[in-house]
Amino acid sequence: MPSPTEYLKIINEAVEDGVKEILCICMSSGTSGAYQSAVVAKDYFYEENPGADVKIHVVDSKCMSHGSGWLVLKSAMMREQGASFEEIIAFNENYCKKVKHFLSVADLSHLIKSGRLSNAGAFIGKLLMLKPIMTMKNGRGAIVGKEGGLKRVLHHYTQEFMKRMDGAITDFIIIGYTSDIKIAEKLKAKLQLETNFTGEIHIMQMGVSVGTHVGLGAISMFFVEK
Numbered sequence: 001m002p003s004p005t006e007y008l009k010i011i012n013e014a015v016e017d018g019v020k021e022i023l024c025i026c027m028s029s030g031t032s033g034a035y036q037s038a039v040v041a042k043d044y045f046y047e048e049n050p051g052a053d054v055k056i057h058v059v060d061s062k063c064m065s066h067g068s069g070w071l072v073l074k075s076a077m078m079r080e081q082g083a084s085f086e087e088i089i090a091f092n093e094n095y096c097k098k099v100k101h102f103l104s105v106a107d108l109s110h111l112i113k114s115g116r117l118s119n120a121g122a123f124i125g126k127l128l129m130l131k132p133i134m135t136m137k138n139g140r141g142a143i144v145g146k147e148g149g150l151k152r153v154l155h156h157y158t159q160e161f162m163k164r165m166d167g168a169i170t171d172f173i174i175i176g177y178t179s180d181i182k183i184a185e186k187l188k189a190k191l192q193l194e195t196n197f198t199g200e201i202h203i204m205q206m207g208v209s210v211g212t213h214v215g216l217g218a219i220s221m222f223f224v225e226k
Contacts, residue, residue, distance in 0.1 A: 001032055001033050001034050001037065002034060002037055002038075003037055004037045004038075004040040004041040004044065005041075006037075007024070007037055007038045007040075007041035007042075008041040008044060008045060011041060011042070011045050011056065012045070015049075015052070015054055019054070020053065020054055020055065021054070021055045021085040022054065022055065022056045022057070023057050023059070023075060023085070023088060023089065023092075024038045024042075024056070024057070024058045024059065025059045025061050025068055025071050025072050025075065025092060026038050026058060026059065026060060026061060026068070027061060027063065027064055027065075027068050028060065028061060028062045028063055028064060028068075028136065028139040028140070029060045029062075029139060030062070030138065030139030030140040031064060031139070031140060031141065035058065035060045038058045039058050042056045042058055055085060057085075057089050059071070059089070059092045059093065059096060060096070060139075061092070061096045061099075062096045062097050062099075062136065062138075062139045063096060063099050063101065063136060063222075064101065064136060064141070064210065065176060065206055065207065065210045065220065066174040066176045066204055066206070066220060066222050067099045067101050067136065067222050069174060069204070069222075070099050070172075070174050070222045070223075070224075071092055071095075071096060071099065073172070073174075073202075074091070074172075075088050075091070075092065078091060095169065095224060098166070098169075098224050098225050098226075099136075099222060099223070099224055099225075100135065100160075100164055100165075100221075100222065100223050100224065100225040101134070101135045101136045101220065101221075101222060102133060102134075102135060102156075102157050102160065102220060102221040102222075103133070103134040103135070103141075103176075103214065103218065103219070103220040104131045104132065104133050104134070104147070104153045104218065104219055104220075105131065105132065105214045105215055105217065105218045106131070106215060106216060106217025106218065107215045107216065107217065130146040130147065130148055131146065131147050131148070131149065131150070131152075131153050132145070132146050133145040133146065133147060133153065133156060150183065150219075153219070154186060154187050154190055154219075155190075157187060157221050158187075158190050158191060158194055158195065161173075161191065161195060161197075161221070161223060162194075162195050164223075164225040164226060165197070165223055165224070165225060165226070166223075166224045166225055166226045169224040170197075170199065170223045170224045171199045171200070172199050172200040172201070172202060173191065173197070173199065173200070173201045173202070173221065173222065173223050174202050174204055174221070174222040174223075175187050175188055175201060175202070175203045175204070175219070175220070175221050175222075176203075176204055176205070176206045176218075176219070176220035176221070176222070177203070177204075177205060177206065177218065177219055177220070178205070178206050178210075178211045178214060178215065178216055178217065178218040179211075179216040179217055179218075180216075180217055181203065181205070183217070183219045184203045184219060185203065187219060187221065188201045188203060206218065206220070
């Protein structure tokens, strides 16, 4: 997690380069201290530079991993299309809670260590060979389903996508994986074959920090829901 000092360094370097508008999209404040650190850095910058004509806005994305990444990529696309700083801020604040997360893991032990699943839940899951499916609720991770095997997990993702996807906003999907890109490619192919979605589907590897919590063989998916 970046410290306020690290954020402040980035802000100062950007301002020195002539940047007048800075948008910082952070992971959910419910799971990380990144948002608070960025706010402290922003406030300190204005205290030290009271006359600065620089706009800085920090977003609590309410998202994790590529959920935040979805907002970052969308914001960059909006900027390229001519959207104003204020319009991009409004989009992030309005839609951050609607970025749908799906995450399933191959090994439940990592979720126990990170506090996402009780020992009893993990024992039952292993006994029944179930894979938990997690999402974000109120800025924190929550288990919303369990499926028997990878095939059922990918089916769950596809069916929920068709029911929940906001077609007016979701012009791309992000699929994340930790160690096995073939699983991500299977999900991409399934979405292309079984849904009417025609936008971009990006496959991205999860970062080290998230990967440590979810373990090898994890698969995730992100889009905007209605």
